[in-house]
Amino acid sequence: MTTYKLLLLPGDGIGPEVMAEVEKVVGWLGKAGLATFETETDLVGGAAIDTHGTPLSDATLAKADAADAILLGAVGGPKWAGVDYELRPEAGLLRLRKDLGLFANLRPAICYPALAEASALKPELVEGLDIMIVRELTGGVYFGEPKAITTLEDGSKRAVDTQVYTTAEIERIAHVAFDLARKRSGRVASAEKNNVMKTGVLWKEVVTRIHREHHSDIALEHVLADNCAMQLVRRPKQFDVLVMDNLFGDVLSDIAAMLTGSLGMLPSASLGAVDAKGTRKALYEPVHGSAPDIAGKGFANPIAMIGSLAMCLRYSFGLGDAADRIEAAITRTLASGARTRDIAKAGDAAISTAEMGDAIVRELDAGG
Ligand code: NAI
Numbered sequence: 001m002t003t004y005k006l007l008l009l010p011g012d013g014i015g016p017e018v019m020a021e022v023e024k025v026v027g028w029l030g031k032a033g034l035a036t037f038e039t040e041t042d043l044v045g046g047a048a049i050d051t052h053g054t055p056l057s058d059a060t061l062a063k064a065d066a067a068d069a070i071l072l073g074a075v076g077g078p079k080w081a082g083v084d085y086e087l088r089p090e091a092g093l094l095r096l097r098k099d100l101g102l103f104a105n106l107r108p109a110i111c112y113p114a115l116a117e118a119s120a121l122k123p124e125l126v127e128g129l130d131i132m133i134v135r136e137l138t139g140g141v142y143f144g145e146p147k148a149i150t151t152l153e154d155g156s157k158r159a160v161d162t163q164v165y166t167t168a169e170i171e172r173i174a175h176v177a178f179d180l181a182r183k184r185s186g187r188v189a190s191a192e193k194n195n196v197m198k199t200g201v202l203w204k205e206v207v208t209r210i211h212r213e214h215h216s217d218i219a220l221e222h223v224l225a226d227n228c229a230m231q232l233v234r235r236p237k238q239f240d241v242l243v244m245d246n247l248f249g250d251v252l253s254d255i256a257a258m259l260t261g262s263l264g265m266l267p268s269a270s271l272g273a274v275d276a277k278g279t280r281k282a283l284y285e286p287v288h289g290s291a292p293d294i295a296g297k298g299f300a301n302p303i304a305m306i307g308s309l310a311m312c313l314r315y316s317f318g319l320g321d322a323a324d325r326i327e328a329a330i331t332r333t334l335a336s337g338a339r340t341r342d343i344a345k346a347g348d349a350a351i352s353t354a355e356m357g358d359a360i361v362r363e364l365d366a367g368g
């Protein structure tokens with residue numbers, strides 16, 4: 001059996017707490033003979049600032065580059081709020097994404113049956129919800145130049161951010177979305193604002209062409225991003241795969257997140273280009289941050305982190321069966337009533353981070 005090299009970057013706040021639960025599942029996979037891993041743990045974010053004076057050391061970046069996949073907890077926290085913009089914990093994560101070319105961010109929003117009541121929407125609107133937002137992650141307005149704040153002659157200021165997209169950047173994210181849709185419902189919705197943005201015009205044009213030339217078996221729909229926001233809260237189940245730029249993806253994926261109940265439930269993948277050997281760089285992390293308000297208390301929900309491992313098995317190693325088993329174990333654990341504080345009904349008893357991890361491993365052991 002192949003041994004996969006996994007780099008674990010627990011990071012800050014609740015990161016190490018939820019990573020400890022993933023390690024239990026990694027151990028279980030080995031014991032069950034489903035996958036064997038060689039794991040190494042290193043520092044990122046505030047933890048790396050404290051030790052190395054930088055949120056991502058060159059040595060850690062080299063390990064990330066050599067690994068088959070990276071699992072990251074979360075970075076950031078009030079302790080590092082005062083450090084320079086370039087040296088803040090989040091810069092470590094941005095550097096990983098940028099230097100490894102992780103341009104495709106996959107954010108599933110799944111509403112587990114047992115949690116439909118925790119949604120911001122009526123249970124019937126979200127029960128069975130399973131959408132996948134594909135967000136472009138290394139281009140667009142967060143990176144485009146010029147990007148500056150200048151002082152004008154009258155002393156007032158002018159700020160500029162620039163949205164830039166090239167044909168190649170849109171083509172590769174479109175391929176990711178269509179390829180994913182083929183393994184799901186066969187439907188893609190592409191969101192942009194071609195009515196007011198040139199990048200939107202190019203986005204729609206390129207997605208349309210890539211669809212016609214390579215993916216005409218998939219149903220493609222174009223939707224304006226503002227309308228998409230409305231539809232996500234009105235009738236979210238109409239969507240399957242949604243593809244969009246970095247900015248719209250940031251905002252719309254957070255809307256989709258709230259449909260599912262808790263940030264503590266949501267995994268994500270960030271993928272690079274497929275190379276000549278058929279492999280790709282990939283980083284998997286929960287959508288949530290370091291949650292300093294609950295760090296160290298055993299309140300954190302480890303499901304987003306464990307779900308990120310499931311995505312890793314599916315998208316990096318082709319171990320879809322093992323991923324399905326983890327996701328089924330999560331579903332059964334929730335159905336049995338196990339709840340961390342974030343998903344417990346007010347007044348109901350909650351279990352700890354470690355107890356949730358143990359409960360999921362027990363369900364894995366029980367099989368099914
Ligand atoms: P956050 O996601 O850390 O927390 C938001 C709220 O959700 C908090 O009330 C928190 O307790 C709760 N929450 C988050 N994850 C949870 C879990 N697994 N179980 C139970 N409850 C959970 O976002 P916030 O508070 O805006 O940011 C805190 C720090 O994290 C900041 O420094 C921010 O920059 C950083 N951050 C890092 C991210 C990353 O590493 N990818 C992403 C988002 C924020």
Ligand code: MG
Nearest residue numbers: 249250251254
């Ligand atoms: Mg966001």
